[in-house]
Amino acid sequence: MMTSGAFQRRLQIRRVSGVVFAVLCLAATLAGIGALGVLLVTVAGDGLARLSWDFITSYPSRHPEEAGIKAALAGTLWLMAFTALFAVPLGIGAAIYLEEFAPRNWTTRVIETNINNLAGVPSIVYGILGLAVFVRAMDLGRSVLAGSLTMALLILPIIIVAAREGLRSVPQSIRDGSLAVGATRWQTVRFQVLPAALPTMMTGVILALSRAIGETAPLIMLGALLFIPYTPSGPMDRFTVLPIQIFNWVSRPQAEFRENAAAGIIVLLIVLLSMNAVAIILRNWFERKRSW
Amino acid sequence: MVTSETSVPIQYAAVPMKARIDNEMDTKQEPAMEVRDLSAFYGNFRALRSVTLPVPKQRISAIIGPSGCGKSTLIRCLNRMNELIPGFRVEGEVLFEGKNLYDKKVDAVEVRRRIGMVFQKPNPFPKSNYDNVAFGARINGYEGKLDEIVERALRQAALWEEVKDKLHKSALALSGGQQQRLCIARTLAIEPEVILMDEPCSALDPVATLKIEDLMRELAREYSIVIVTHNMQQAARVADFTAVMMMGEDRAGELIEYGPTNEIFTNPKEKRTEDYITGRFG
Numbered sequence: 388m389m390t391s392g393a394f395q396r397r398l399q400i401r402r403v404s405g406v407v408f409a410v411l412c413l414a415a416t417l418a419g420i421g422a423l424g425v426l427l428v429t430v431a432g433d434g435l436a437r438l439s440w441d442f443i444t445s446y447p448s449r450h451p452e453e454a455g456i457k458a459a460l461a462g463t464l465w466l467m468a469f470t471a472l473f474a475v476p477l478g479i480g481a482a483i484y485l486e487e488f489a490p491r492n493w494t495t496r497v498i499e500t501n502i503n504n505l506a507g508v509p510s511i512v513y514g515i516l517g518l519a520v521f522v523r524a525m526d527l528g529r530s531v532l533a534g535s536l537t538m539a540l541l542i543l544p545i546i547i548v549a550a551r552e553g554l555r556s557v558p559q560s561i562r563d564g565s566l567a568v569g570a571t572r573w574q575t576v577r578f579q580v581l582p583a584a585l586p587t588m589m590t591g592v593i594l595a596l597s598r599a600i601g602e603t604a605p606l607i608m609l610g611a612l613l614f615i616p617y618t619p620s621g622p623m624d625r626f627t628v629l630p631i632q633i634f635n636w637v638s639r640p641q642a643e644f645r646e647n648a649a650a651g652i653i654v655l656l657i658v659l660l661s662m663n664a665v666a667i668i669l670r671n672w673f674e675r676k677r678s679w
Numbered sequence: 680m681v682t683s684e685t686s687v688p689i690q691y692a693a694v695p696m697k698a699r700i701d702n703e704m705d706t707k708q709e710p711a712m713e714v715r716d717l718s719a720f721y722g723n724f725r726a727l728r729s730v731t732l733p734v735p736k737q738r739i740s741a742i743i744g745p746s747g748c749g750k751s752t753l754i755r756c757l758n759r760m761n762e763l764i765p766g767f768r769v770e771g772e773v774l775f776e777g778k779n780l781y782d783k784k785v786d787a788v789e790v791r792r793r794i795g796m797v798f799q800k801p802n803p804f805p806k807s808n809y810d811n812v813a814f815g816a817r818i819n820g821y822e823g824k825l826d827e828i829v830e831r832a833l834r835q836a837a838l839w840e841e842v843k844d845k846l847h848k849s850a851l852a853l854s855g856g857q858q859q860r861l862c863i864a865r866t867l868a869i870e871p872e873v874i875l876m877d878e879p880c881s882a883l884d885p886v887a888t889l890k891i892e893d894l895m896r897e898l899a900r901e902y903s904i905v906i907v908t909h910n911m912q913q914a915a916r917v918a919d920f921t922a923v924m925m926m927g928e929d930r931a932g933e934l935i936e937y938g939p940t941n942e943i944f945t946n947p948k949e950k951r952t953e954d955y956i957t958g959r960f961g
Contacts, residue, residue, distance in 0.1 A: 491765045560802035564862065567760065568815030568869050569792030578818065579804055 430656075434649025442650055446616045447632070451643030456651050459632035461618035462531070462611075463600060463658070466628055469535030470542065470599055475592055477539070478546030482588075485547070486554040487576050506544035513541045514608025522609060529610040532622040537605050542595040549591020553584035586673030593666035597659050603630040629655045711736040711873055711903035712757060712794075717771035718931075719752050721764065725931040726752045729771070732922055732937055734873065739895060739904045741918035741940065743911055745955065748924040749932020750907040751799075754875050757905060758794040759787045775873075792819055795871035799878040801858035803850035803865075808833075808842045811850045811861055815869035828868055836864035837894050856887025863894065874898065876906040880913065892917050911956055915944050923952045 445455025481502075489495045517537030527533040557580050565575040612627045614635070619626045629651060636648035712734035719727040727749045734740055734757070742750045755761040756769060759780060773780040780790050792815075803811050812829045821828065829846070833839040838860040842853070850861055859879060866874055876895070880888040895904055895917050908914050914921050921943040923936045936943060936952045947953045 558802075560798060560800060561804060562763075563760065563796075563798060564802040564804060564865070565814070566763070567758065567791055567796040567798070568818070568865060569788055570815070570818045571788050574818045578814070583805055 427656075430649045430652050432649075433646055434651070434653045437646045437650040438653055442647075443654065447614050447635075451639075451641055451647055454636075454644070454647055456629065456632055456654060458615050458618055459627050459629045459651070460654065462615075462626035463628045465531045465619045465622075465626060466535050466538060467596060467600060469531060469622060470538040471592075471596055473536060473539035474542050474546055474595070478543050478592070478595075479550045479588060481543075482547045482550030482554060483576060483581075486551050487572065487580065502544050502547050506548060509604075510541055510602050511604040511608055513537055514605030516540065517605060517609050528623065529612070529625055530623045531619050531626045534606055534609055534611060534626060534628075535622075537609060538599045538602065541602065541605060542599050545595040545598065546592055549595065550584075550588045553587030553591065554580060556587055557583045586670050590666045590670045593662050593669075597662045597666075600628075600659055600662070601630055601655070603628075603634055606631060607634075629658075708736060710734055711775070713772075713774040714753070714757070715772040715774060717753075717756060717769060717773060719749070719756055719761065719769045720767065722766040725929065727756070728927060728931040728933050730924075730932075730934045732934055734903055734905055735920060736903050737899060737901065738919040739899050739906060739917050740920045740922065741914035742905065742907045742922045742924060743909070743914045743955075744924035744932075745926070746909065747930070747932075748926045750909075750924055751877055752932065753924070754877050754905055754907045755796075757873070757875055758791050758796055760791070760796060762787065792869055793871050794873045794875060795866035795869065796875040796877065797859070797862050797866055797879050800882050801855055801862055803853070803858050803861050805849070805851060807847045808850050808853070808861060809846040812864050812868045815865060819869055821869075832864040832868035833861075835867045835898070836860045837890065837897070838864055854887070856883050856890060859883060859887070859891060860894065863891075863898075867898075871902070873903045873905065876904065878907050878909065881909070888913070911944075915940060923947075923949070923955060925951055925955070 442455045443460065444457050445453060446458050447456075448454040485495065485499065485502075489498075514537065517533060517540070521527045521533035521536050522529055525533075527536075561579050561583060562575055565579045566572070570578070606628060611631055612625050615625060615627050617624075633648045633651040633655065636644040636651065639645075710733035714730055714732040714734070717727060717730045718725060730749075730753060732740075732753075742753060744750055752761065757773060757780075761767045761769075769781055775790070775794065778785060804814060806814075809829055812832050813825050816825060816828050830839060830843075833842060838857060841857060842861070845852075850858065853861060859882075863874075863879075880891050883891065892913065895906070898904060899919075906914075906918065918940045920938065921940045922934055923943065924932050925935050927933045936947060936949045938948075943952065944956055947956065953959075
């Protein structure tokens with residue numbers, strides 16, 4: 388039997404250890420947010436002054452005050468558009484097959500495991516693959532097309548996983564109801580499952596694209612240019628993208644270029660955060676529309 | 680339903696006898712469907728053993744029995760809903776218009792078009808009331824005016840008055856009982872010959888339950904209905920015929936007795952049926 392005094396002492400210790408643990412967890416949270424805050428403040432302090440309409444509409448230059456990100460921004464938009472064009476239909480198609488049609492057997496399990504593994508492959512490896520397959524073997528050159536195909540491969544596993552998540556969120560009872568009125572499996576997927584799964588899928592797609600937008604390594608591997616005084620006018624043109632431009636400026640010796648880099652980072656962050664915001668708005672909007 | 684499982688004896692006097700047609704004559708009629716020596720398996724597990732059962736035309740047949748006795752498995756065999764489950768297979772036959780549903784030449788989509796199903800939990804599509812009812816007609820390429828098909832189905836399901844002013848509002852805004860009648864309307868819109876109902880009232884309150892039961896009696900003038908229920912009073916109230924199922928030694932479901940509902944409830948031949956319906960077991 389524990390005496391009342393001993394119980395009280397133990398209770399005190401239990402309370403204190405609870406508080407200590409909560410404080411530690413709070414500190415861990417603040418460490419992450421704090422680091423991000425410091426980064427944003429520093430970048431804003433360095434780059435805001437440099438940010439102007441001229442900065443966005445000028446080509447790169449040897450003179451830091453004249454240099455701009457027009458080529459890189461255009462390159463990023465071209466690259467993203469083509470990446471989405473390749474990755475979204477393929478990713479959603481693969482997800483639909485795996486989730487709705489594939490037999491549950493050994494082959495399917497092997498494919499699923501490998502897709503999950505692919506999501507973890509370092510991006511530089513995709514760069515090497517892109518260089519060997521798209522640039523050299525298919526002779527596409529160091530073009531927007533080769534770059535976006537590589538990026539599409541890179542985010543394909545992420546899109547597949549996200550799209551399957553969306554399909555799985557649709558209750559089986561909806562499929563049953565559709566099949567029970569004589570719909571084929573394809574009609575069930577097309578008219579019931581896909582519309583219901585779309586918001587979750589779109590969120591996943593946008594998040595995957597926002598990962599691609601920040602990727603640098605595979606494009607450097609592919610040989611995206613560091614300095615181009617023009618914007619791509621077609622998929623076969625050479626290109627550069629925002630992170631590469633930023634990387635290029637940071638590695639210059641002149642301090643002024645570092646201000647340009649900071650301003651470039653701000654533009655990249657704005658593009659990225661607006662994509663994420665769109666994802667969140669879409670999800671909330673659709674979730675208010677449906678509930679089961 | 681508001682009843683206690685253990686109340687013995689249960690009052691079955693409320694059975695609407697007048698609504699019943701002469702059962703003697705019924706049994707001689709050609710059935711709508713016939714289950715013959717049907718066994719069902721999930722992988723290696725045997726869920727049903729050698730069930731033989733008729734589904735009489737334009738009558739309500741209830742399948743009752745304790746949990747896990749294979750009632751749902753059996754009813755889902757009648758429109759091939761089970762075959763979507765990996766590892767599921769059947770042995771034996773389910774005859775519909777003299778043809779075995781499980782024949783290789785028979786298309787499951789056609790089967791489900793002609794043998795409709797209403798599920799345990801109301802499962803309207805997350806769309807408007809109108810689109811819910813019109814969906815089956817649309818995908819099956821029905822000729823004729825969709826508006827008329829929708830109205831007729833909703834009237835048949837006794838839901839028209841309640842939803843006629845909100846046809847294009849979300850079906851998810853309806854109450855549970857209304858949703859279930861919407862699911863019935865959705866089934867009626869494709870003009871099936873048989874309607875399968877898998878515990879259609881288990882998620883509903885007593886008032887909504889009574890509405891569905893009235894509706895079933897109404898529908899039985901035109902359709903052959905099979906209902907699975909774990910509520911014996913419900914079977915007693917609505918069904919013309921009742922099949923009692925139990926779990927065997929190896930947990931496989933077996934049909935232990937079948938007959939006109941009033942005979943099953945007043946004069947069961949099997950001891951196990953009597954134990955079950957008097958609440959001594961199950």
